Amino acid sequence: MLRNLIYIAIGGAAGSVLRYLIQTSIHKNFPNAYPYGTFLVNALGCFLVGFLISWASKEKLISEQLQLLLIVGFCGGFTTFSTFAQEGNTLLTQGKAGSAFIYIGLSVAVGMALAYLGFKLGKN
Numbered sequence: 562m563l564r565n566l567i568y569i570a571i572g573g574a575a576g577s578v579l580r581y582l583i584q585t586s587i588h589k590n591f592p593n594a595y596p597y598g599t600f601l602v603n604a605l606g607c608f609l610v611g612f613l614i615s616w617a618s619k620e621k622l623i624s625e626q627l628q629l630l631l632i633v634g635f636c637g638g639f640t641t642f643s644t645f646a647q648e649g650n651t652l653l654t655q656g657k658a659g660s661a662f663i664y665i666g667l668s669v670a671v672g673m674a675l676a677y678l679g680f681k682l683g684k685n
Contacts (some may be wrong), residue, residue, distance in 0.1 A: 568626050572634020576606075580639045596648030596664060599641065604671050606640030611676035615683025 584598035591597075613632050617623050623631070645668060652661035 565626065565629050568630040569634040569637075572630035572636075573638035574634075576635040576638030576640075580641060596645075596652070599644050599648055600664065600668055600671075603640050603645060603668055604675050606636050607672040608675035608679040609639075610636045611679030611681075612683040613679075615680040617683075619684060 580602050583602055587594055587598035587601065610632060613623075613628070613636070617628050617632070649661050649665050652658075652664060
């Protein structure tokens with residue numbers, strides 16, 4: 562059990578750091594792109610989760626420990642629902658309801674579509 566928690570912690574730390582680097586880079590280079598750094602990270606994470614789950618289930622290609630590290634840890638740390646919710650709320654409180662609903666709708670729709678795409682590609 563402790564070993565599994567260590568795998569999850571390592572993956573979560575790596576995912577969190579990569580998310581921070583991507584979001585910071587996007588917001589630095591494209592200051593008017595707020596909150597789409599989070600959108601990009603969550604979309605990539607959805608695809609990766611779908612792909613890894615599908616790929617892992619195909620003939621047990623990766624071990625349970627690697628699944629914990631990559632799916633639970635890395636993808637869990639990489640994607641962020643709390644930041645998504647905060648950024649949607651920020652847009653609403655700034656009076657940008659249209660942008661908020663586009664961001665929220667696209668995040669959910671694109672996330673679901675990419676998770677499905679990743680799952681299908683992982684089966685091949």
